[in-house]
Structure formats: C-alpha cells, structure tokens
Amino acid sequence: MKKNIPLSTIRNFKTNEEVRAYLLLKEKHLRLTRDGKPYLDVILSDRSGTIIGKIWEHAGEIEPMIETGAPVGVRAIVEDFRGNKQLNIKRIVPVNEEDFASKGFSWELILPQSESNSDKLWKFIEKSMAKVNDPYLSELLRLLIVDNRSKILKHPASLRLHHATMGGFLEHMTYMLNLGIHAAKQYKLDQELVITGILLHDIGKLDELSGYPNNLYTDEGNFLGHVVMGYNMVDKAIAKIKGFPDDLALKIKHILVSHQGEYENQSPKKPAFPEALLIHYLDEMDARMDMMKTAISQELDDGDWTSIKNYFRIPLYKSQKDNDGTADK
Amino acid sequence: MKKNIPLSTIRNFKTNEEVRAYLLLKEKHLRLTRDGKPYLDVILSDRSGTIIGKIWEHAGEIEPMIETGAPVGVRAIVEDFRGNKQLNIKRIVPVNEEDFASKGFSWELILPQSESNSDKLWKFIEKSMAKVNDPYLSELLRLLIVDNRSKILKHPASLRLHHATMGGFLEHMTYMLNLGIHAAKQYKLDQELVITGILLHDIGKLDELSGYPNNLYTDEGNFLGHVVMGYNMVDKAIAKIKGFPDDLALKIKHILVSHQGEYENQSPKKPAFPEALLIHYLDEMDARMDMMKTAISQELDDGDWTSIKNYFRIPLYKSQKDNDGTADK
Amino acid sequence: MKKNIPLSTIRNFKTNEEVRAYLLLKEKHLRLTRDGKPYLDVILSDRSGTIIGKIWEHAGEIEPMIETGAPVGVRAIVEDFRGNKQLNIKRIVPVNEEDFASKGFSWELILPQSESNSDKLWKFIEKSMAKVNDPYLSELLRLLIVDNRSKILKHPASLRLHHATMGGFLEHMTYMLNLGIHAAKQYKLDQELVITGILLHDIGKLDELSGYPNNLYTDEGNFLGHVVMGYNMVDKAIAKIKGFPDDLALKIKHILVSHQGEYENQSPKKPAFPEALLIHYLDEMDARMDMMKTAISQELDDGDWTSIKNYFRIPLYKSQKDNDGTADK
Amino acid sequence: MKKNIPLSTIRNFKTNEEVRAYLLLKEKHLRLTRDGKPYLDVILSDRSGTIIGKIWEHAGEIEPMIETGAPVGVRAIVEDFRGNKQLNIKRIVPVNEEDFASKGFSWELILPQSESNSDKLWKFIEKSMAKVNDPYLSELLRLLIVDNRSKILKHPASLRLHHATMGGFLEHMTYMLNLGIHAAKQYKLDQELVITGILLHDIGKLDELSGYPNNLYTDEGNFLGHVVMGYNMVDKAIAKIKGFPDDLALKIKHILVSHQGEYENQSPKKPAFPEALLIHYLDEMDARMDMMKTAISQELDDGDWTSIKNYFRIPLYKSQKDNDGTADK
C-alpha cells in the first residue's frame, strides 16, 4: 500500500478523498454488473463505524483471497452514493497480526473498544472483591470472576444495546460497583451481598454472547438467555463450595433471576429485597447512560439535536459532548 | 358428636340448620366481645368451600386444643351474617386420621380434589411415557416423573389459579398430553419431545409449592419461581445421564424456560421452535378451561349468568353446567 | 420457449442461470432508462415465492400483450441485484389454462397451496359433520358449509397471516376440528356445538376475502370484517330454519362474535362459556403453529436460526425442518 | 303513613331525622340477629340515590308482602352506620301506581331521570330527521327510530356508565345530534349520513338493556352486545327497503360497527371515513361529559374536590356546580 497516505478510520473518511485503513471484512458477495462483468460487494467495519465497498477490477481473483470475519488492508476512493459514503476499493489484502503489527495494524483499530483502560478497571474490581470478607461469597467470586478474568477483560456487556465494546462487560461492572458501594452504605444494606450481586448479575453473558471478533448469540444464548444461564452458573459454583449457607445462596440466586426488574423485560422474578432492587436500578441506570452517550456520539449530522432514530425516540441535545469531567472543580 | 346429624360439607350448609362436618382449621383468633368475654374467631374449609365460625362459649379452654392447619370435627348452627353464611359453633374437636377414619373422616373430605381418578390418570402418563423410545429422554422422565410419582399424585398445578386441587398437577399434565399427542401428529412434530416437554414443563412446581394440606409458596418458590427451578431440576437430571445429546438438552431446557409464552407472563424466553410453541398453547388452553369451569361451578347465586368477579372479568353463562359428555353421541 | 430447459420455480432459481417458468404477473410498469429507452419493470410470483424482473427489449410492444393478475410464461437469466435475485427476461408470453395445460401449466404451479390434499380434508369435514345429530345444527351446516363446498376448497384462511394458501381455509378448519373433537370429550363439553362452532367461526372470511388468484379484502370486508359478516351469515341461515331453538342460536352466534378472544384483537365479545373459550384457543393455537412453520420454511439464509423479522420477533430455531412425523413410532 | 312528614328523597335524608318516601325495593333478605330474632335487610333506591335499611319488628310477616323490583312506601329513622346513612324502618308498604298516584307517588320519584324534558328532546330528533331527504335513509329512520319512539323515550344510554337514566338514550342522541349537525357543516361532510349514523349508532341498546325499572343486560345483550345487535337491526331494516343503495348500506353499517372507535373498546372495526370518525368522537365526548357531571354531582362530601374514586381516577374540582348557562351572556 502507498505509504504516503496515513492510516485512517471510517469515521474520518471524507468524500472524494483517497484513504488507507485496516478494516474487518463483515460480508463479501461476488456479483455481476448489467453487462456481465463480475464485481465484489463488501461490508467493512472498524471501531469507529461501518461502510459499504465495491471492487470493480479483478473481483473474481480477489474474492477467494479474503475471508469474512478477518481483517483486511484497504486503499480506496471515498464516494458518495445516495447520500452515504461508499468505498471504491483500489486494493484489498488479507492481514494477520504477526506480519502487519509492524505496519500499524492492531485489533484495537478494528473492534469497538471501551474507552476505559481495562487494567485500571480490573484493579477496581479486585479492590471491590477485597471488601467481601464472607468466605463463601469470596470463594464464589473467585470461581466465577477471578477464574474468568481473561474472558471478562475482552467481553462486551451486550450484543448491541449498551457497552457493546471489547471491555464493555468490565466497564459496566465497574461503573455499577462504584455507585453500588456508596449506595449500599447510604441505604444500610449488606454491602458484601451488593458487591457480589453486581459482579455476578450478568455472568451468564460470558456464555450467551460469543465475544469478539464475531460477538453473536450462541445457540445456548438463543435457547436460554443470560438470566437463566447465569443463575445456573452460580448454582453450580455454589454446589462446589462446601457449607455455603442456604439463605445466602437463595439471595444471590434471586439477584440473578430478578436483575432485569420487570417481567416484560424477560425477568422471571421482580426484586424482593433491597439489595436486589438496588442492583436492578444500577444496572438499568448504567445501561441507559451508556446508550444515551453512544446515541449522541454516533450522530454525525450537524446541528444541536440528534434525529429521533435512537433508543429514546426523541431528539437528544448534543452540545454537552465536550464535558469531560473538567466541570468537577 | 350427635350421630343423628349426617356429615355435611360447606357447600351444602343451609342457613338456620344444625350441621356436622369435618373441616380444616385455617385460622383461629382469640378475641374479646365488647363486654370483655373471650370468644374464638375461626376460618374453616373443606373441599367444597370456606366458612367463618364463632365459638362463643369456653373459648379460652378450647383455643389451645385445636391447631391451625389440622382437621377438626365441628357441630354448629348455620347463621346469616350480612348475607354470608357463618357458623355458630357448638362443639369443635381435634381430629386425626387413625381415630376418626372409622367415624367417617378422610382427607378427601377436607382438601380440594381433582375430579379425576388419579390412578387412571397415572396409567395414562405411563402409557404416554412408553411412546418415548429415545433412551435419553426416557431416562430423564424416569428420574423426574417416575421417581416423583407419589408427590405428583397429590400435588396441585398452582396456588389458586387453575387445577388448585390435590391431583391437579397430574390432571393438568394428562389433559395436555391427551391433546398434545394428537397435535404432534397433526403438525408433524417430534412427538417424543412433545411428550417429554409436557411432562416436565411444570416440574418446578413440585418444589415451588409446599403441597397440601398447606399449599403455600416455599422460600425457594418465592425467590426463584417454578420456571427457573424446573429448568434447574432438568439441568441436573441431564447431567446425570451420560451422553445426553447437547442439542436435545438445549431443546428440552428451552421448553422449560419458554413455556409461559410471553415475557410479561414471567417467561424469560418465548418459544423458538414448534414443539415449544405447541406446549405453551396447550398449557394456556388447559389452564383457562379449568379456570372457566371453576368460575362457573363456584358461583352459587341463581340466574343464568355469573357476576363479573372472576378471572375473565365478564359474566359467564352457566347453563351448560350439566354437559357431561353425553352430547358425544 | 426452449424446451430443453426444464420448468422451474422461483425458490429454485439460481443466480446466473437461465430459467423457464410459469408465473403470475402481479405488477407491470413501463419506464424509461436514463437515455430515454423504454423498459418494463414487472413483479412475478408462483407458489414458491416472488421475484422482480426487467424486460429491456421491445418493452413497448410487449406491455399491452400481458395482463396483471394473469399467468405468463417466462424465459430469463437470473441476476443478482444488491443481494437479491432478479430476472433479466428474454421472453414473456401470456398463458391460458386450455392451451398451456399440455405444456406443463397448471394453476397449482402459481398459487400458494396448502400442503394437504383437499379431498382428504373435505372427507374429514364430512365425517365430523356426521357427528352432529341435532337437526337444527345439522341443517345450519348444510346451508353454510356444504352449500359453499366449492368455494371452501380453494379459499385461504387469511390475507397473509396464517394459512394464506389455496385450501388454507379448509386446512385450518380441519386441524381445529381434529383437536377440538378430542378436547370436547376431555372437557365434557357439548361436542356438537364445538364441531359446529369450529366449522362456522371463520365463515365470514368467504366474503371478506376475494379468494385466489387475487385474494384481496372486498369492500364489505374492509367496512365490516369477517367477525361481523360471519355472524350475519349465521343469523340469516338460522332465520331460514324453522324452529331453531333460541338458546342454541345465541350460543352459536356468541361463538362467532367471541372467537377472536380479546377485545384488542377485534373481538366485540370475550368467550362466555367453555365451548366458546375452547374454539378461541384452538383458533389461536392453529394459526400460530402455521405462522411459525411458515416463518421457518421461508427463511432461506444459512445458519440454524432465522432473523427476528417474523411475527414472533425472535430468532427461530430451524433445525427441526425435517421432522415429518417419522418421530411418531 | 304520617301525613305530617313531607315526602323526601334519599339524597335529602339527614341523620337522626324521621323521613317518609316512596322508594324502589332492590333487594330483601330475611336474617337472624345473634339472639335468633328475624329481621329484614333491604336495599332501597330512588332517583336521587341508594340506601340500606333494616326492619327489626314483624320482619317475618312483612317479608312476603313486599316484592323485589317494585315500589314501596317507607317511614323510617335515618341512622349512621360506620359513616354511612342507614334506615331504621318503622313502616313499609307495597305501592302501586293506581292507588298511590293520588298520594304523591309517581315513577319519576323512583327511577333515575334525565334532567331534560323528553318531549322537547323528541321534537329535536324529529326536526333533525326532517333534514334527511334521502328516501332510503329516511325510511330506515322511520323503521328504527320513529317506530321505536315509545321505547326510546324511556331508555337509558347505558347500564351505569353514562346517561344511565330514563330518557338518557334520547338525551345522548340529542346532544350528539346538536353538535354533529354543526360539525358536519364545518367539516363538509355528508350531513344526512351523520344524522342517520348518530340516530342509529346505539340502536342495539334497545335490546341489549332491559330498560327500567330493572335495567339489566338481556341474555342477547350478554351474548352479543349492542354493537353487533345494532348492526343486525340495521341490516334487517335495510333488507326491507327496496332498492337501498349498496354503497350507502355499507357506510351505515360501518358506522354501527366502528362507533366505539378502538378495538380495545369492543369495536370490531375502527372508523374508516370522516363521518364515522366524527360520530365516534361525538359519542366519546358526550359520554365523558355526562360521566364527569355525574361524578361531581354525586359527591356529597364537603370540600372543593371529589375523591379519586370516579371514572377519571383523579380529584375533580367541584366549584363549577353552579354554572347553569348564565355565563352565556
């Protein structure tokens, strides 16, 4: 690839420019133009967005060389098609981590990422777990959180709705914990139960979603859902811990099956004690905060207001985009 | 008790008559009349209904002799209080099965009973299980149905809503199976999966409800609910069966977690394949049919129509009470 | 048409192949290319699906020769346009039953068909009607079912939602009857009323929908709907039967006006006695079973799960497609 | 009865006073006091309200002399029981129109009455019908309105919800007509269709409700409802009118089946053209206006606000009770 064009990302592509980027190949389709010439229709993404591309030349030869779900290197002209940007691809090559790391490639370019530093977040998780002195709860966390550390560091918190990024799962837990520990004190709740409940409430998502780079629902996810799967993981882990108190076990399990709060939200139970209720609201609040932030930041049009095509179904006000905590004097 | 008064049941009590009956003591409260004399306020039930009673004499002595949740023998005058019947109790004695069986007592008098013969129903269950040739499903049914036979014979299908009788659980399964086997053929479904799914769909209720004579929600029932509990029972039983195919296991578990059909009905998943959908509808239909039958039969007032105080919130037409299958010429 | 290309159906068309087929012309539009040359844009369907086609040559001459709503014979190249198949039509001719029957044409190729054999289904209807001994109900069925036999054999059960095929009306009645007769016995209901109610519940659809080949709502259908129209047909038929008992007439009419079960489902009444309730649930269950089967079979993409773009709004599991009753050992 | 006590009405009864009134006997129950003495428990009403009464003396002799659903003459002391007024009845006698008319009795005292003068309202109806020049619509109104004149003059517009008074049906039609004629002009609608539609929209209620003095749902009312019944009455009347245009017939029938506006309000169709939509809104508006007026006037407590126990579920402001049109300067 021409070295004089700097690497760019989809969000920064400008119409009529030539660009160079590492992208993820989401789909490829070999098609025919009206006059019978083959061309390739592809969908590409990186951490900043998604774009359609066309390869008009040598499509038949290129098609078998690139693989869906794998990264590619692309050089292209950005064109406008019915008001959307589209790539007229001049060159496309398969990419692997070993060979291309030196050429600027990294998975971080391609996959949606939590903004937070995952090591820092994990330290906060560890610090929170250290507050859990109850030996049964502590052992339960070891089995389900500590032992799943590497998976948790990369997992998203949902398919698309909120924190749908590498590390989003970790970020969601951290944010809930941070507020949950303060809230537990304020409402005079069992803080260790609150910490444990927050850390475990979405544990079923580790198996409901396949994780990146694909991040799809697994078969088990489609059949059972993370609420029931997480409950089962907790039930099995508790069974391994000798002497785990029955009452405490029921409380933890109840937090799992009630954390979505309302029946219509696929929650088979509603929260029946204050710790469970708190966790439900923290979960809801953190998810919605992330969804609003994302809805505002993904709107690329000008103007102070987004369109109503977002989860909240209203125009959102965009001018607070620049708040970055500096208001906290 | 006076032998010349025949045993009666609450439904047959007539105002101003003297009656004799074996009843279940649901509540007792020692209270004072305005002039300071103690009396006993009791709630009594049998399989035909519930009634309030007062014991005006010797209340202080009688109170410790009778026990909530246990059967009593009663002789009383039926009085009218604000339009409802009420017992003016002249004599009340504790009763036990051994001593009073010879005097006409049996639990069947007291507890609400399915109208069907439980042995006959169980035979139908066995016949249905015999159609399941798949060795894994067959073994699963052995572990969860056959091994729970004695409990299943007496269990209700719900707390109050439908088939809330001794044997109601069994009756509900039988009715669903009878139609489900025909439906599986008609819709070209996996009949063995349908039979297994019907037999297991409510299995969690064996632990969610304490069963008769008390029939209350257990702690686990309140915390987790029968959907999730049943799923867990199936999951554990499958774990005991070596080589149980994964795909089949997921299907059975999905039937468990989706059988209530709609999220707002505490179903964490909606049915995702035809066998699961069929089981949901059979469950719904059989429950509603039982509820309408009960609503009509429990209305004691005259006239062709019930009041609107029933599950369906409309007046129900009563004149078909006498249909007993004889129309099936 | 070239005889060496075998007749095919839309579902079996493969991109880049040449195909030959009898199709129904749903729409035709004469348009201009950018350089002013006329072309024909057409929509074509057969029993297996729908496809768009273009006629680039002689469009002006061909346009008046082919008629919307009528069958055509087509020879074309299957092309890919934005991921969908599309026909580049080389030859298109009007077709009529007399002349083309010998060349392989039949309406069955073109119109969506119930999978069941209609003669066999009708025999089941006749057998069920024979169980109705009551002379009034029997005469009512003669007037509304027997006398409408030829229409019933071809009618769909709905516009698009369920059993939207030639013979779908018949199939829906048959499936409900098959289960309804068993259910009537089980619940000790008036079996003759159940059979009559099932056969008549949707009778208004014979006039609400125009039937194939067009199958649109009639004016009367749009203004009044099949619930009210069916009630009126039954009311008029009863008026012709001397001595029809009032009570029985009201019950039948109530089944008509309550069969959709819930007010929000355009039902002016909710079922008020068990036979009416049963018919509502059988109707609901059979419709949903057909809709799930159709949603699964119409998904052509690979993978074990459908998209969520179906009536149930969830991914459906496709692997049971092959169940064909063989499980019924 | 003591002649020196003037006739009163329930609304004007004051605690601890002796009163004399003609009332309707709604219910009677012979009961026993705790010490075994019989007494009569009765419910009585007149056009101003409903009250409970007790007859402590000669209850056994009096009981067979008075008849449920018939008028009685009563002399009683007004007592307070748990915050509600109650009659301690000293004398009660059966009453008939012939003998007691001279003693001040009239049905108007007893039955709830529209405030409007029914002759005046009927004249307005006649004037409105005179605007309908179309011979088919005119004949339809003759068959269904003119020929039912005597029934319409006394009929309520609903069981309890709105205009539940003698003459309420007539008042509801009149109020809708008065606004509807202006609205038809304003919106440039077919005024004759609007007038006819308003006059017929609730015609089914003539048979759905039994009318006063009992005013209950008839069997047919319970089974079918006034929407469907009214449609059927119109259908039959149209069948008697030779040459009635099909299109006009469908429009009238559509107004009947759509006038409740929304499916969840038991409307099998929603309004599909402007005249039908207008009639739905006039119906809704007039019903709600009457319900609010009644809710405010029936609240007897002091204070500026009603309780929230009314159809609207909010406190209603009462101070406009005195508005009587005098604001219309």
Place this chain on the structure above:
Amino acid sequence: MKKNIPLSTIRNFKTNEEVRAYLLLKEKHLRLTRDGKPYLDVILSDRSGTIIGKIWEHAGEIEPMIETGAPVGVRAIVEDFRGNKQLNIKRIVPVNEEDFASKGFSWELILPQSESNSDKLWKFIEKSMAKVNDPYLSELLRLLIVDNRSKILKHPASLRLHHATMGGFLEHMTYMLNLGIHAAKQYKLDQELVITGILLHDIGKLDELSGYPNNLYTDEGNFLGHVVMGYNMVDKAIAKIKGFPDDLALKIKHILVSHQGEYENQSPKKPAFPEALLIHYLDEMDARMDMMKTAISQELDDGDWTSIKNYFRIPLYKSQKDNDGTADK
C-alpha cells in the same frame, strides 16, 4: 424559462412530460457519478407535495447559486425512478418575491396552506372574543391573541401531524371554537372560560415551532414543549393583569396543562372540570378529523381504499372525497 409551458404543481406532474414550476429547495447535495462527474441531488417541494430532482449538467456552477430553504424556479423532465416520479432538471434559478411576483410566483404556491380564508377565520375569532365580557379574561386574550395576530395568521397547528399548514393554527382554533360555543351552551358550562381556553390551549406552539418557511422545533420547543411553554406564557400574561382572580387563573392554567388529556400524551395533568374536559375532546376530535382528511387526500393511487400507511393504521375509504357540504340541503 420557456413561457409556453404553463406553471404546474408537483401533484400535477405527469411522467415523461416537461414541466415548469416554482418550488422550495429543501436539500441540495453535490455528488459524483461513478465516472467522476459532479451532479446535484436536490429535494424540492410545493404546497401540493415533495419530489426528488437531479441536475446532471453544470452542477458545480449551479450549486452555490441556489440556497436551501429558499424558492427556486425549475424547468425539468418528469421521469420515473423505481415507481416514483423524479425530475431531470434542465434549468434551475433562484427566485425572490419582488422580482418574480410579476412572473407568477407567490409564497402561496410553495407553502402548504390551510384551505380556509384567513381573514374570514380571524373575523370569527374576533366575534368569539367579543362574547368574553369578563374583563380579566378579555385582557388576557388581548395580550396573547390580539397582540400575536400576525404570527397566528401564518402559523401551523403542528409540525406534521395535523393542520400542518400556513394558517393551520388559526383554522384549528376556529373549528374548535365553532363547536365549543355550541357545546358550552348544551352542557351549561362557563362559555367565557371555554372560549378563552380554546383560544389559549395551544398558544405555546407559537414559540415551540419556528413557523414557515422552515417550520422546525425551536430549541425551547425541544427542551420544554408547547404545553409547558404555553402555561408559562399565560402565567406571565396574568401576572401583568392587576386583580386577576386566583381561582380563575388556576382554571385557565389547568386547561393549558391538561388539554392533551392523557398522561401518555405528554399531558402533566388530566382534565379536572367539565370545561377542561370539553376542550380536550374538541382538540382531539378536530386534530383527528384533519388527519383523516389529509390522509385520504394525499393518497394518489387508484382504488377506493388508501393503504394502511397512515396515522390510523387501517385502509381508509376514499369515495367521499367529493362531499363538499352540498349534502346539507
């Protein structure tokens, strides 16, 4: 522009014809064809509709000369693109009122207009205000209605939903007043309060919507909404009127905050007295009548029924389009 082609409007454009029209430029986008040539993609509207256009020649030079939100003169060929009409623009020029008035241009051609004559409507408003004798209400109307006359004459009643035309605000008030004055008499309400309430209920929309030619939500409109804004305007105006009675002020304000009737319709209060309830229903009825009229008149396809793509989600019957009050004989 060629003088021999008469001015036309979008609704009257016919495929393959050459047309000439004054239109509003809603959007313009400079784009590239596949072979790199610039073209202009524009969206144009007039009072009869909206259309897409392409300018293939001299796009780069034309683009800076025409301005979004301003009127243009256009000469073009009407082409068909995928079943929709589209303009192939041969000539486009900026237009201003002064220079082009003589050439047939007027804003009325371009902006959606109420059908009614605004002077006549305003006279009706003045006549209605004259009925308000209360000096406080009268002064309030002077401040908020009379002083806003010029704005009111041009304002729409909503963004898109109903009366979304120049003068629509005025028309909506007039139609509500016309019926409201009759209704106030009929229901014996405070007529002056009804007139004042109707005139002020939507006053907040003067600031919530920017008005034509752009007619967008203002920032304040997005943040606060017209209900709250109108209440505030009334509150401030009342504060300027010395001695305004408290009770009357609260009633007017309540009408403002309750006029949308139901909480889910963004109404912070529900109507609590009859005048407020009446205004809610008149508002609802007039809005829906306008929406149905518009839905029917905007449907351009043949046939007696519209599609279901309208506010009411049902097919609407179109044949009454020609009713124009002549039925009012």
Place this chain on the structure above:
Amino acid sequence: MKKNIPLSTIRNFKTNEEVRAYLLLKEKHLRLTRDGKPYLDVILSDRSGTIIGKIWEHAGEIEPMIETGAPVGVRAIVEDFRGNKQLNIKRIVPVNEEDFASKGFSWELILPQSESNSDKLWKFIEKSMAKVNDPYLSELLRLLIVDNRSKILKHPASLRLHHATMGGFLEHMTYMLNLGIHAAKQYKLDQELVITGILLHDIGKLDELSGYPNNLYTDEGNFLGHVVMGYNMVDKAIAKIKGFPDDLALKIKHILVSHQGEYENQSPKKPAFPEALLIHYLDEMDARMDMMKTAISQELDDGDWTSIKNYFRIPLYKSQKDNDGTADK
C-alpha cells in the same frame, strides 16, 4: 392521665393492655348506637401508625372539645375488632405544645419523621452547594433552596408514596446528591448542573403539598402538579438573575420538566441529555428504595415474607430488616 402508665406509641400497643399516648386526631364522628346512645368514632395517628378508637361515655360533651388535625392525649384499652386493634378510649384531652411539652409531648411523637438527622442532612446540602461555582447556578440555589431552608427542613417528599415524613424532602435530596456527585464524575458530566438539578427537581412540591401536620394537596397542586409548578418557580427565579445564560436556563428547566422520565408518569418531556437522564434515574431509584424499606418495615405479621399488598405487588423478603450498615466492614 395516670402517670404510672408510660407513654406508648401505636405500633407498640398490645391487645388487652391499657395504654397512654399523645396522638393526632385525624377524624371524629358523633354517632348513635342502635339503642340511641351517642358515641364518638375517631381516627388517631402518631409517627408509628394509625388506629381507630371509640368513646362510649360522655361522647356528646367530649366531641366539641377536641379538634380534627390537632393533638390529643389519650388513655385507652386496646381491643381486638375483626383482627385489627382498636382503642376503647377512657379519657381524651386536647393538647398544646406549650402546656404539654413538660408532660412528654412533642410533635416528633406524632408526625411521621425521617430517620435522619435534619441538621446533618442540611450540612450535606450546603457542602454540595459549595461545589457549584457557576455564579448563576449558585444564585439560583440561594433563591430557591437557601431561602426556603426552614420549609425544606420539615417538608415531605410526597403525599404517601415515598419519603412521606417530616424531613423526607430533605432526605430524598441528600440521598440523590450523595450518589449523583459520584455518578457525575464517573460519567464525566457537568457536576454543577447535576447538583443544581437534583436540588431543584422537586422544588414544586413545596407548594404542591401543604406540609405537616396536614400534608394534603393544595388547590394549586391539584390543578397544576409539582412538575409544572417547579418549572415555573425556576423560571421566575432565573428571571430575577441578571445575565443568566439562555442555554443554561433551558437545561435547568428541561431537567425540571423531564425528571419523571416517562410520559405516562406525568412527565411532559423525556430526558434529552445525560445530566437529565441521570437525575431521572436517581430520583426513581431513591424513591423505590424508600418504598421497599417502608413496605417491609410496616408489615407487622410474622413470617419471612410480606403479603403482596404493597407497591411492588409481590411478597417481599423481610429477613434483612436488621442490616444496619454493619456489613460495611
């Protein structure tokens, strides 16, 4: 009053004991026993609960001496009436703060109290306000919070739903602030806006509710509601602050009108930027936490579970009653 009986509170009353207490007289009704003797029926409350009482002797003389809404001193026997405690009052005297303070009376005994110390809470409010450096926001808080200090210290946060205690308003603000400040940092929001928004979101309640001892809705509260009233208070305060930035003013006002989050919850707008969304969720969470705590603590029956008669409509688990923060090791 007998000095040897210690002062008690309603919650601690035991059946058949004699008690002495200062209570609030909520209602009094002079009634007649069946034999014509007057008695007084009263409703009494203190901070721990509510109880019915009867005064059988000297009722006529006592009635004018005691005043509804004022405190009384009571000596009585606790009796059981149909399962509820009831006072047989032997002595009742009017009480005033001056004379009875020395005899143990204080308002704190009588009115429901927040558990928190109000001075400590106010200090937290002051500390939070000190973080607001923006001079406009700071001045706004001075006008609306600081200047209303004495009212805020005693005000409830709602009529009955949550924090319905003296000081409940203050407690609700404090709890929201405590979490809100942490959350603002976490989500990188404008912390000063969050603090200001929390402090002002319910400011309208100061005028919507009359406060203790009566705590009823004011007329203005009924007509307008606290959302709209609070918005108006803020609007007026801002108008007094010279140079208040428009954008900031709109944001604050939006927080006021959107804080109830959903339209059906009487919110005329939904939150349109993250600070507004956060405040909505903190409000919701804190209210529900208080409601669950109250529902559990008010249940006096034995057993681990409450009944379902609470806001959440499910049995709540009571065993965590003793958690008092000691878990926070």
